[in-house]
Amino acid sequence: MKNGRFMVGLVGVAAIVTYLVWTGVSDTMVYYLTPQELMAKVADDPSFGSVGVKVSGRIVPGSHEEGQGELLHKFLVRDIEDETVTFPVEFRDVLPDTFNDSEGMPADVVVEGRFENGVFQANTVLTKCGSRYEAAPEQLQQASG
């Protein structure tokens, strides 16, 4: 068997994997946006947010409300740069431990889900914060003062 025939196998595997990756991306991809970008896109096309988006922002301090007895969390997320851009999020699952809406250091979060009728229905909420693994020097300064 010549190596040429093997090239066929190689190309075959490459083609199948490319197909899997391609359809996988197009079927499951979400746009990863800032709240500002999300608002701009929704203003252009009101149905934009219903496909599934991922937005990275910061919790508005004190905005977290828990549903009594049921697993429902409501909170506001704002743009990290522009405080005036906010949107409400609803989430029906367990929040990560590092979720924090305190005045001192509200968590930065990535929410993924659908943005419909002005409310973000989140499927996942991830916290990402520098403070999680490393404290900011200012905080240490406060601690020392």
Place this chain on the structure above:
Amino acid sequence: MNVVGELALWIALPVAIWGMVFGFLGGRERRGDMVLSAERSVYVVFVLILMAALGVIDNFLADRFEYAYVANYSSLDLQTYFKVAGLWAGQTGSLLFWLLLLMFFSVLCVWQNRAKNREFMPWVVGILQGIATFFLVVLLFAGVNPFEKLGFTPVDGAGLNPQLQNYWMTIHPPTLYLGFTAFTIPFAFAMAALFNGRLDTRWIDVTRKWTLLSWFFLANGIIFGMRWAYEELGWGGYWFWDPVENASLLPWLTATAYLHSIQIQEKRGMLKVWNMGLVILTFLLTIFATFLTRSGLIDSVHSFAENTKIAFIFLSFMGSVLIAGTVLILWRLPKLQSENQIESFFSRESAFLFNNLILLAAAFAVLWGTLLPLISEAVTGDQISVGPPFFNRVNLPIGLVLLALMGIGPAIAWRRASGRNLKKNFLWPVVVGGATVAAFLVVGARHPMALATMGTSAFVMTIIVVEFWKGTSARARIGGENYATAFGQLVWRNRRRWGGYIVHVGVVLVFTAFAGKAWEVRIDQTLEPGETAEIPSPLGHTYSVTYDGMSTYQATPTQVQGNLAWQAQALLSVRIDGELVDRLTTEKRMYMAPQQAATEVGIHSVPLEDFYVILSDVADLQGAVAENDPEAQTATFTFLVNPLVGWIWAGGFVLTLGSLIALWPGTEVVRRSSESQGTTRTRSAQPEPAVAAD
């Protein structure tokens, strides 16, 4: 000690450069004295880095919070154990730790080869010291010096993140790092072979055990990380396709490919360029993983704020390695010609080659998915991201083919498998695999991917068992040994091969466990103290879980327990058919330094499934803790039945056993006549007990 430690880091840089320069120069000029000097520099750098690392640990133990690194990752009341582990708790320390492990392995390698493989050593030392130089430059000039001071002295440190205060988390990073750094040795030998032109299988033989050692640490490092996620993060899963998890998986995938493809080069003299490519790729991916873990290049639950300087240095280094490696391979292309061609689609070479393609395809898909936000932003300006659905969708079919090849590879003949060979070796395994699928269908299982995985796993296990049986019974028959002796001797006399098969058993267990996910049960329920929830298991029984009440604790100014501000612990009794099987607790707690909430889960493990409970929500935490008010203690629980999760840890154990057998030092008896009646031999082939061959 701390001053000495920092000084040691600065002295190490010129010494490492010295070693790099004289290694290469000594190799080119064939000057034994230069090479010896370069080799000695490896010992010196190791001692210096060890001093620096001890300096960091000493800073932790002595609570010197004027050092930024200590202030960020420690506090006065942190346990000593975690203070020592502070060396690898954060970015700056882990880079130093990486370098320490690299130098440790370099010393081992130089010492091991003090009287042999001398033609490789100048280049090997030059390359190892080159890599050490790179890490020293990063440590000293990229703003990640662990001896950097704050400029003031906080009274207490910020404390170690409570989620990192876990047994698995203290051993997970070092294990991964051992895997990353151990792979540097095969890489250095491969490059040395390209430099000196000795491109037979010598460099592969010399580094085979290093590769296996690296692979073994990577596999265990990944499994420890899964265990940590499962027990500590409290979402009930063990793998999230997080960029950092993916980054650790990538070198494991390519190292697995490499471990298999070198066998083709050893036995058939093929795939020489491919193997060189895989070594370079795997090395680059270990560097990439180290870099991604701590750079914040991609949003991840692991990485933190961006440090662009470090990104630039790392990317330049990786780019240089890639270019240098490619140039060297092109230069040596005439010496890397294949000695043979693949003769048949139905052959072991072919199965191995497909295993390689599939592993690389998986690595590519994972890399693509991980880097997609960066790529899409560069191309379209919009960040596009994919998550677990993408990775599962692409990797499930790939994993399934890989699993099947794991069965086919060991049982198919080299060069060309006859129809008889195929029928003899695969008929029964296929029947057993099919029967397994049928059995699952009969009991009502319908999930197609899980069924396929179970069937394929049974197919592979049958092949492995039959291989062991054939080898053992042949020995018992020919040598007149009893079966236990025959089995022990069989494995011991060809540890590489049979150790490898035991590793395969471990991997099959892990794959089976993944398939178990399909039968996961999840129920969220709110209970008042005294109430009971019913959770059906896929195995047919039902768990009755009674919420017995809540045990609470709150720190008062006069009385503080450990680092806890408060704690709300739900007590649960788990019954099956009215019989108490376990008492579980799950809790929410708040730490004081750093101020952070944590959820602890309760797990009841039996071999076939885990019963896993998360305290998701408490109606009124304030009231529950402060007033100990039963009304306020109404709680929402997430109950999970996770089938087969324990098999991952069991698989990890089996895989470790197999790796240790294959790694065990000493020369193996190469058998020639009695067992290999092969049509399968070629000039370059190492005879092996080809019991499976026609």
